[in-house]
Amino acid sequence: MHVVVTIQHPGHVHFFRHPIEELQSRGHEVHVFARESDVAIALLEAYDIDHEVLAGESGSLLSLAAVQATYEMRLLARARRIEPDVITAIGGVAAAHVASILGTKSVVFYDTEHATLITKLAYPFADVICTPSCYRTEIGPAQQRYPGYHELAYLHPDRFEPDPTVLEDVGLEPDDRFALVRLSSWEASHDVGHGGFDDPREVIDRLEAAGCSVLLTVEGEPPADLASYQFTTSPERMHDLLAVADVVVSEGATTAAEAAVLGTPAIYVNPATLGYTAELENEYGLLFGFNGQDRHTRALDRLDSVLEEPADTWTRHRERLLEDRIDVTAFVVRQLETIAGPQASNRSASATNPSES
Structure with missing residues (x-):
């Protein structure tokens, strides 16, 4: 399958680092797009994650809307060419909007109940919204709860061993x-x-x-x-x-x-x-x-x-x-493969039998 991952914060790099590696090891194509924010780009480079920067850093809340609009427009253009099977993100405003426009699937991960602006802009457009089981808000049928935390996607002992040096x-x-x-x-x-x-x-x-x-x-x-x-x-x-x-x-x-x-x-x-x-x-x-x-x-x-x-x-x-609590990376990969399965299968069939597409 073809997966688009969007990064708008350093924490997003940590969260998706191992799922990206796992997806690629399973034969999937992963395209990473980012917006400059604190050390997000430095982390992508440190982890040797291939990516494209679509927008700069916002200097204030006032400029955030303009930066976000630029980011979404450029993401839409890139995704239109890729034709992804699924677009995923934390928060997921841009991911959910672009997926909705293109008619592809979106999977949003989130754990911050009081970020109401983000949830109002993203949740109505997302196909699947994955939250920790302790998340206090009931979202509706799109919600998938799991027994873990974002931090266990990269700090679970199966994924991380501290280096005291x-x-x-x-x-x-x-x-x-x-x-x-x-x-x-x-x-x-x-x-x-x-x-x-x-x-x-x-x-x-x-x-x-x-x-x-x-x-x-x-x-x-x-x-x-x-x-x-x-x-x-x-x-x-x-x-x-x-x-x-x-x-x-x-x-x-x-x-x-x-x-x-x-x-x-x-x-x-x-x-x-x-x-x-x-x-x-x-x-x-x-x-x-x-x-x-x-x-x-x-x-x-x-x-x-x-x-x-x-x-x-x-x-x-x-x-x-x-x-x-679970290894959240395994949960992320499973969610993306599950929702993209039918679309990815159709893509594979079309490639194998072009006369039938």
Whole structure:
């Protein structure tokens, strides 16, 4: 079959990396189209994924509509020539629209309930919408639930083994205690009106007082007094760091969830609660979410108690999670092959018997 994969965020590269490889190994043709966003293109290049960039990065919410329109028009032109059997994406606004116009199938993966603009634009046009079983919204007959998280498409132990030598890249020793702190830019369409920590400086001071070195990663420019905490490593090695950290403190849900499924406790500070962050907290005790006006203070208090827990606490919690949850890459491949099956069979028959087409 012919598959089109669309990439509009670094997380999309991680999610589709192994399905792309698996599909190609099974004889399918995969065409990857991307929009520049943070380090998405750098990741595609690092993983040696053949791709075409269709649009640049948007500098603001106002420019996002224009960039998205450009991206969709160019995607439509490319897909018209390819005649794909299925188009797939995370979120899937462009993928669902283009597939609908061309009369091909679309499979959308999503896990963010409060991103209502994206869901309103994509869901009505998508043939299949795959969500984690903990997703809080009932979508209708197009919805396919699965027992997993996006992060288990690339961080399941069948797909990922941490490389602790990443510590050399950031100037740490194997015995050093350290925390990774992730601050968000709050510029995404679903982040409007939201915020995280009151004072990131206080977070770092608390971690250092507990004996942790601090590695800081920030969307955009960091506060001037925190710039010295930023670190440099290749983007594809971020998950190695998350796996060997003592704790991850994040305003972003994806980073917090990645840490959690790797067995690293995550402090998540964000007004938005999601089905998967709630499940990682309530069912597995690997993530601790905080919202509301006192979220900053309560998160710092919880941080102290997390650092006092023995490391095998988190190992046991992760083992239980992995017993319950699936390798999501296998699910992705199965969904795409299932929905594209009839169209791909027709394509094959037409190629074999052109007089009958």
